[in-house]
Amino acid sequence: MFEEADNFADIFRGGLPYYLLLTLPILILCSSNPVLASSEFAVHRMTQFDLNGVSFGCRSSSLTLEARSLYSWKTARHCIVARLQDMTIDGLKEIRQKAGGLVLLLPQDVASMSEEEKDHINLLEQAMMAEAISIPVYFSVYNPELENIIDDITRSTSVTNRQNHQNNRAGGDSALSEIFNFISANGYQVVISGASHAANKNGKIPIIQGELAPYKQPKKSAEVNLEQSSKVPSIVIATHLNTFGLYNEYPLNVDAAVLMALADIFSKLHNLTNAIPKYRLLFLLSESGQILNFQGIKKWLDENNQLQNIEFVLCLDTITEAFAQVEENNTLYLHVSKPPKESTPLSNFFKYLKIVGLKYYNITVEGVHKKINLADKVLAWEHERFSIKRLPAFTLSALSSAKSPTRNTIFKRNETDILQHAAINAKIIAETLSTYIYSSTVLNATEGEIYEILSGEMQINTTLIKTYLNMRSALHNNDLKNGFEKYLQNIKIIYDKPEGRDPDFMLYEGHNANLNIYRVKPAIFDLFLTIGICCYLTSIYFSIQLFSLLYAMICNALPRSSTTDFMNNSHSDRQKFKSN
Secondary structure, X not given: OHHHHHHHXXXXXXXXXXXXXXXXXXXXXXXXXXXXXXXEEEXXXXXXXXXXXXXXXXXXXXXXXXXXXXXXXXXXXXXXXXEHHHOOHHHHHHHHHHOOEEEXXXXXXXXXXXXXXXXXXXXXXXXHHOOEEOOOEEEEOOXXXXXXXXXXXXXXXXXXXXXXXXHHHHOOOHHHHHHHHHHHOOEEEEEEEOOOOOEEOOOOEEEEEEEEOOOOOOHHHHHXXXXXXXXXXXXXXXXXXXXXXXXXXXXXXXXXXXXXXXHHHHHHHHOOHHHXXXXXXXXXXXXXXXXXXXXXXXXXXXXXXXXXXXXXXXXXXXXXXXXXXOOOOOEEEEEEOOOOOOOOHHHHHHHHHHHHHHHHHOOEEEEEEOOOOOOOOXXXXXXXXXXXXXXXXXXXEOOOOOOOOOOOOOOOOOHHHHHHHHHHHHHHHHHHHHHHHOHHHHEEOOOOEEOOOXXXXXXXXXXXXXXXXXXXXXXXXOHHHHHHHHHOEEEEEEEEOOOOOOOOEEEEOOOEEEEEEEEEOOHHHHHHHHHHHHHHHHHHHHHHHOHHHHHHHHHHHOOHHHHHHHHHHHHHHHHHHHHO
């Protein structure tokens, strides 16, 4: 027994430990390192909301799947990781039905893209917002590291496909080569943490209003003046604040910024004793646009159903187009539900608007007539809410159609261009309103010539517009309320909340999350590695158990003289070992 133990010790005094030291590092290198091969990114979940019982946007949030490219995914066990500009509408439809998840990298600079690429992105954005998507969809702002991962996933797919093609042409050994490619390939696993999609039952839409009365308003007689203000002719200026788009990110709110610039200008005019107009100017700003079917204005109209002496309602919607250059934005569109009759307030304003636009900036103003379709789930323009209540209303926009894909886009061109064009349109609107209000003194009826009213200190404040371009919701800070209180009177905020049963709208939580991408080997690699380790341990086990038999076989295979020398050398070595 001790002799067999000595023989077993001789094995470890031989080369076996060196072979183990050589083999184990190879096995360790073949396995993935979860610490060094992981990356974390901040991502935004696609917008989710309900409108009149219809679901829109992303309906799930949990994601733990294998990452694949647009060209290699096959089943619901795969999550597609790709660039937004590489997506197609047809590909989106297939992914929506069959894939397990979608992570999209947003472009670094949309403004520098070609017109064809911009149109493609806008149409894709519009298609994603058109209906519900059952799989989790996440967006990441441009990140070079994530782009490198996408390139690596795509490159691995291309190499694998090319090798498979060559193997198919080779014939016999194609199956073995394909298995080897599967084993040697590297993969990625996508894990989303910190996301949820619970309904925000406490969500609400603020609507803020303020006015400029046509007289000085003493504080002690506020109630009398409010009653008096309902008897004077009124002009309503309304717009909305975009609080989300494709995902929960604020776009540039040019319309709201222009509204604040108009409030600033006319508050200065109302402070001039000899320039107080005989009109009540009512400013409205709701936080729900076309995406939520103008729910804020609907709520306001329901609570103010006794409106009287409204000459017209001016709505601002996409007053600056997202991607067009300043020199290309040379047309404004006045959208109405019914063509205005001659000599009506709306008709007169339209006439002044065309004259002012051509005089100052060579801007053409065109009228667009579209009847209200009550069968539509979503109204086309905000003025239609007022028109349904039989109030004369129109929308001023840089878009000729309500279905323009750039209307609710989260992408934009250079902010400097946007600011410049916003100032131009604010000037045109302010001059036109001033011309309408003071028409008896500034309009030459015989020649149709209009004189500039807003000059010098009354110029449009570009700095003010820039300040309000990135305006946040009244739910997040008081900037909006403070701005109204600075320029207007009788400030009031009302809220539209979803009802307990059959709510008109419902918003959801879980906008921001963390994306973790791990570099891993495919599952088949783990299988083959397990088989290899099992075979290795099995061979070691049987080698130990059958060592005597193996030893006898080796001795019988060797010549007798070699065996005798081997035995003598082994015996002498054992004697030396024992003596020591």
